[in-house]
Amino acid sequence: MKSFSTPRKTVGDLDADAAAALISAAADVALILDDKGVIRDVAFSNEELAREFAAHGSWLGQPWLETVARDSRPKVEELSRGEGAKGGRWRHVNQVSAEGASIPILYTTAPIGKAGRIVVFGRDLRPVSRLQQRLVEVQQSMERDYSRLRQAETRYRLLFQMSPDPVMVLDGTTQRVTEANPAAMRLFGKDQRRSVGRPVAEAFAGESRAAVQALLASVRAAGRGDDVRARLAEDGSEVTVSASTFRQEGALLFLLRISAPDSGAVALPPAKSKLLKLVEQVPDAFVVTGPDGRVLTANAAFIEMIEAPGEDQVRGEPLDRWLGVQDVEAEVLFSHLRNRGSVRLYTSTLRGEHGLRTEVEISAVTVMNGGKACFGFAMRDVGARIRPAQGAGFRPTRSVEQLTELIGRVPLKDLVREATDAIERLCIEAALELSGDNRASAAEMLGLSRQSLYVKLRRYGLGDLGAEPGEAG
Template sequence: MTILSTPSASMPFQHPERVLGAMSSDAAAGLVAAASDIAIVLDRDGVVQDLSVSSDDLVRSGLGDWRGQPWIDTVDSSSRAKVSDMLKDASAGQPSRWREINHLGEHGSSVPVRYFALGGASDGRVIVIGRDLQASAVLQQRLLQVQQSVERDYLRLRQAESRYRLLFQSASEAVLILDAATRRIKEANPAVCRLTGLTDTTVAGQAFLALLDPASVEAASRLLNAATSVSTPDPVPVMLIDGTPCLLAASMFRQDRSASLLVRLMTDQPVVAVSDSHATLTAVLDRISDAFVVTDTDLRILTVNPAFLELTHLSSREEATRLSLDQFLGRPQIDLKIMLTQLKEHGTLRNFATVLRAGFGEMEEVEVSAVAVPDDAQPTYGFSIRNVARRLAPAQAAGTALPQSIEQLTQLIGRVPMKEIVRESTDLIEKLCIEAALNLTSDNRASAADVLGLSRQSLYSKLRRYGLGNLDDIDE
């Protein structure tokens, strides 16, 4: 009787020959067909000798009679290497693992099937059993569509909230949001603080009527009561507690099953900020620790703050304005092209990791955020440059120097060859898969090996390699 190599089991049969007996070919064929959606028998050259398809879905998807064809010719180009590896391992009698293979279906469609190969027979035969993944692929596609829909809805909400915040904060008119039941202030824009002399922290939670002169409380109360029953009652004149005359208007809206009041305090003179905003902004930029640069569209420097002069070892703003930013920022022919493309297409750039070359030739790791300012007379770019060379790296597990995230891997681009990045990516994915399997199985290594499709010895080798888990009891 020809014996095929079998996958390692957490608890294998102790006496398979005695308990199973000499199984007939019909019984073996029925068992294999019942345990799989598709079963294929290959010769030593990988040519299909016979097959059994139990899944009607696979038949409807166009999987035909492959007898006499090389199995590798039935899969798409992305799966040919996987098929070669499976047949090589099976022919050598090595433990195999489940692999996802994509077949060529009707009308150019892709049919995913999860396969496992059993080999090691004396005549070189290989039995391949497969499970149909089309239902799983459909669910994954639906999940992806739902996730994308949720992300689009979330983005729309964020954009709507941003517009509301911008209008709310920039309005010169004093605007408050009150709880309709308690009449307490939930939100107030900066104009309210300037009008009443209160701060952002003290105005929230206050009773709105406490801001008014006692003689105006009754009229204001009637207006607020009317706003809960009438769509938009007529405004009434009131006086603040400091004697400032205002016109009070209110309307009600509902959100999250609760009622709120939108209240406006209108004065004859618009409430404006006391300080010069441009002078304040200039003073802040001069004192901020991050470097700030303004350039024209050709990256010629127009103005800089002192932090940029310190970072590049320039002596004065006048010296900087004679230079181009590409003398200092980015890896040659790589980073600036990407940054400029992003600015031209989207108008903003956030947290772009690159390097800055100082005046004496040394290089510093920096993070760049930028914005394009359209102007018919002189369009400009503004760059905020943060030195991240001294930023503490996240703690890594002992014995491993792998990047901890995809973000860290992308930061290697331009610094190390792509071949090294691909190898680091493979190691990172392998480590994350092992950690996930250990968490899923409550650190049961035998079960984790089964989940990953690895032998226990292979899993233990990888645990040692990545320094995962408690390794003291592995050899016990």
């Protein structure tokens, strides 16, 4: 330790109060020890530390050795006796607080006066400890993240290498191959081992290179581009080329994938084949449309419901040709599917080619196919539920929930008529129940003539009109 060179000139004569102020300002905690190591005075410049040692007044008159943790006592002995009392060394000591907790403090000593007294300077190490703990936690978190990244890289690299389709990573500026899987290396023929660093155009026949270049230019400018057909230079086979971009370390790269034109026709496992056969033979109608609402495929039940000769006559036609009574009904259904992805128990009508109408309950879902939305519809004939065995004059009424579903699909005047019929039927049923099925009393309750009541009973298919309980004689 190097002291001031001319302390008497620069410091001058300091009185006791000035010395005490300097000592307390120089440390978070300062102790004054006598020649026997007993604490004679204590000062704190750190308020937090002063609160921790709220009972520091009890230290006065006690040996410093007895106020520290047992494992720190050898260090205290070293600091307060012999060479340590002359100052210069810093030691980590665990000071015991009023609650019995150990608080780390860095201490050093310096002699003061001629009576063998020692001043002890202490620095609170808790901020440093917290910082070190935080550093350790951050380092451990980084190690975990790095481990996950390594594992993810291993998985994706394994997938990249095992892919049966040729996949290449190209430099965004030069369009040279920077990385290629084994399937892509084979496209370069005999020089496949030197495929990295070569222009990607060398993998394609001369007449196809312009199309591949146009695809890369489109992807670079717009971020996406339509797949193109091209021929390989190695064997002249026709392939489909797709591309996308990504950035790595600030550089633009292309990811190029080459596949056979019919690679989308994948053989289905037996379980999936059985499922398709079940859909084809199920008595409920099933139909799939494209994003434009035109039929892609339909099962036999749907073709039968719309009275079509076969699937070939249905494929490519708009579904709203047969769906719904109003033109807007199919539009509402497709809009709901685009916004929410699925529809359940949607009541509608299928119109046959020869005038047959079938009440159906529709459940539909949106699925993605090749980046485009397709719609699948399952339609169940529910006419048997609402078609009674009574006479042909019966016209069913809808529930409140069904009426709500019709909003936007039928004109308001039709909705009002349906609602009026529903209310009228409920009132008649209530009157019959209150009168014990006595139609004369029910007609009187409703303010109707008996003949008018019979007409409405026939209209709604209520009761057995061949007998009149409670009216005999």
